[in-house]
Amino acid sequence: MMCQMEVSRRILLALGLVLALATPTVLGQDAAASTQALEQVEVHLAKGAFGRAMASASRIEPEAARARQETLILYNARSYDAALDRALVAIDGGQGDELLLLNAVRASIWILDTEAAVHCQGLLEERLEVMTNGGAANLAWWTDQIVVLSDWVDGMVEQDAATDAVVGRARATTFGVFGVAVSVLFAVGFVSSRRS
Amino acid sequence: MALPRATTLLTASALSGGAVMAIELSAVRLLAPWFGTSQSVWSNVIGVVMLGLSLGYLLGGRASRSSEPSRALIFLLGAGAVFTACLPFAAGPVAELFLPDQLRLDSAAEVFRWGSLATSVCLFLPASILLGGVGPLVAELISREGDLRAGEAGGRMLFASTVGSLVGVFSTSHWAIPSIGIRATVLTAASILLVASLLVRLATPGGGRKETVTALLLLVGALGAMVLPRSMPQLPEGFVLLEERESPYQYTRLVEDQRTEPYMRSLQVNEGTDSYQSVWQPELGLLDGDYYYNDFVLPAWWQRKKGTWRCLTIGMGAGTAKRVMAGAMPEGLILDYTGIELDPVVVEMAEKWCDLASDDATHLLSGLDGRAALGLIEGRMDHILVDAYANQVEIPPHLATVEFFDSIEALLEPAGWCQVNVSGFSTSDPMVAAIASTVSAAFEAPVLILRVPGARNCSVFARRDSRPPIPTAENWIDPTFPESIAALLGGREVRGQWDWVEVSHPKGVVLTDDLAPVELLQQRSLQEARHSLLGASRNVDA
Numbered sequence: 073m074m075c076q077m078e079v080s081r082r083i084l085l086a087l088g089l090v091l092a093l094a095t096p097t098v099l100g101q102d103a104a105a106s107t108q109a110l111e112q113v114e115v116h117l118a119k120g121a122f123g124r125a126m127a128s129a130s131r132i133e134p135e136a137a138r139a140r141q142e143t144l145i146l147y148n149a150r151s152y153d154a155a156l157d158r159a160l161v162a163i164d165g166g167q168g169d170e171l172l173l174l175n176a177v178r179a180s181i182w183i184l185d186t187e188a189a190v191h192c193q194g195l196l197e198e199r200l201e202v203m204t205n206g207g208a209a210n211l212a213w214w215t216d217q218i219v220v221l222s223d224w225v226d227g228m229v230e231q232d233a234a235t236d237a238v239v240g241r242a243r244a245t246t247f248g249v250f251g252v253a254v255s256v257l258f259a260v261g262f263v264s265s266r267r268s
Numbered sequence: 269m270a271l272p273r274a275t276t277l278l279t280a281s282a283l284s285g286g287a288v289m290a291i292e293l294s295a296v297r298l299l300a301p302w303f304g305t306s307q308s309v310w311s312n313v314i315g316v317v318m319l320g321l322s323l324g325y326l327l328g329g330r331a332s333r334s335s336e337p338s339r340a341l342i343f344l345l346g347a348g349a350v351f352t353a354c355l356p357f358a359a360g361p362v363a364e365l366f367l368p369d370q371l372r373l374d375s376a377a378e379v380f381r382w383g384s385l386a387t388s389v390c391l392f393l394p395a396s397i398l399l400g401g402v403g404p405l406v407a408e409l410i411s412r413e414g415d416l417r418a419g420e421a422g423g424r425m426l427f428a429s430t431v432g433s434l435v436g437v438f439s440t441s442h443w444a445i446p447s448i449g450i451r452a453t454v455l456t457a458a459s460i461l462l463v464a465s466l467l468v469r470l471a472t473p474g475g476g477r478k479e480t481v482t483a484l485l486l487l488v489g490a491l492g493a494m495v496l497p498r499s500m501p502q503l504p505e506g507f508v509l510l511e512e513r514e515s516p517y518q519y520t521r522l523v524e525d526q527r528t529e530p531y532m533r534s535l536q537v538n539e540g541t542d543s544y545q546s547v548w549q550p551e552l553g554l555l556d557g558d559y560y561y562n563d564f565v566l567p568a569w570w571q572r573k574k575g576t577w578r579c580l581t582i583g584m585g586a587g588t589a590k591r592v593m594a595g596a597m598p599e600g601l602i603l604d605y606t607g608i609e610l611d612p613v614v615v616e617m618a619e620k621w622c623d624l625a626s627d628d629a630t631h632l633l634s635g636l637d638g639r640a641a642l643g644l645i646e647g648r649m650d651h652i653l654v655d656a657y658a659n660q661v662e663i664p665p666h667l668a669t670v671e672f673f674d675s676i677e678a679l680l681e682p683a684g685w686c687q688v689n690v691s692g693f694s695t696s697d698p699m700v701a702a703i704a705s706t707v708s709a710a711f712e713a714p715v716l717i718l719r720v721p722g723a724r725n726c727s728v729f730a731r732r733d734s735r736p737p738i739p740t741a742e743n744w745i746d747p748t749f750p751e752s753i754a755a756l757l758g759g760r761e762v763r764g765q766w767d768w769v770e771v772s773h774p775k776g777v778v779l780t781d782d783l784a785p786v787e788l789l790q791q792r793s794l795q796e797a798r799h800s801l802l803g804a805s806r807n808v809d810a
Contacts, residue, residue, distance in 0.1 A: 239379055
């Protein structure tokens, strides 16, 4: 099944290349439209017109760039769960770049979704390694961001662990005290029946 | 000195029954500052006390076989008194064992359920077991004393005990807790148990003086302990306690956040989490931050009315809605405000600390239930706000039903607004969806749900014989709106920030007076908030 999927993906990729070579004009128009849409997104974002920014973003190609922009818009509109949802769909489709991952981690911190935060933070750190090896620009800025986010995510993990520990302690105490009470009562009953 | 034994024993049984009820009713309120007073906390406390009593019946039954059951009775009453007297001081340290340092609302349900159960078991099980043993011993002693049959002795004991319980219920709820507070109520119960122990001791011939002196010393100790402070949750650094009060409904405190200027005050009831019921800032108008109260000004701006804006708030709290609206009304529109608040203590504290006062344009209905008080409202309203909560996060079921919203609609002017603040984590949250669907069914009109950015609240809007605005519409942010109102609406038009419920397509359960499973929906809301996005992230791993 996996082999068939891999073959299909290669065929699609090859078809895509053939199409790209065969229709440069159409693709060029698409690229221009996409660039224009991207510019419009920036303008709308600057004005705080998030609905219009989303409408413009829907015309951005390819999907990875669209996902990045939509996540960014939703994050800036403070619709954090929608931003994370959008980012996770993109990540699920193998589309996540560093900017999308950054906003995904930030959004998951806002809505206190520890599991999503840990997952996206892990992917972001992997991405940083790739960027480091590739000698990407702004490496210091990205490293700083990841350190800051990492502190937040670690705090969330610790808080969740503390909560789980407290619930575990409460369960153990409940059953423990109940068990001791019943045992003591039976012991008292047993001793007094022996005496009588 | 020997008292008449049968009468003394029945009196002891009645005193014990009353004390048990006082402990049971105070128990939930003792735990409230840490775990709230939700249905699950009530169930846990009652369950633990019943478990303790049932084990105590076994214990007492076994002890009644001894040659001197009166000694066992004196011990059980005395020991029960000692355990009871410890409750106000042990509640805090024990409860804090079962609470993390920081508790988020989305984790609260499980922590409160298990934490309150474990705390109840530690605090209330020993005293309940001891006091459960009182009944069988009294029955045995009466039976031996008057040569009565077991049934007759048991009947007399149960009569005395139940009458005592009855007095305990009414005096605790209606007098003791609101008048003398939780600590004094519990210590009074302990003192009553010591008195019962002492009476039995005095009615028992041949007893030593040592036990009498011990009981008297304990009694003095319990009465003296009433002046000691009750253990309470610590406030975070930078917060100052302005006032705390017990009311018939809840533990209430007013705190001031002095970390940043301007100082903000918040009213908290039974708070075990980071939530609040009302906030106050020195200036009138929109609050600085992500507060759902700011949404309360929107209908006045959308309506474009001149003259008077008659607004009724059900669940006024400390009057935050009034202060926000009063400072952010459109030009030419004057606010005429009526607020209904169930708890008079909240209103008294708001008058003292939050500048709440009655005047020609501010009408305060204190001590009235929101639904019952609707019948007292004269004339029609432009805007009815429903912001009523009980037990921290629970909407009272009778203020969430189709029948209730029918009454609301009948009080509105044509095209008037109903706005409900619902605690929920998204527009598809089970509680939010249920309230929106219920309002839609009552108004037979579409309903707008707006998420409050950065908060755990959604605003639900409906209009009488009309429709709320749609966020995707071109005129969602009217260019004539001031910057502050435009900023309030900005960003609300994107996915996840709003939803629309049509009558024909309810998105949740429609709540009725007959069936309003609010507690269940609230639990699902908290659970889904914790797990809603985990599925998506797990797919990535797969």
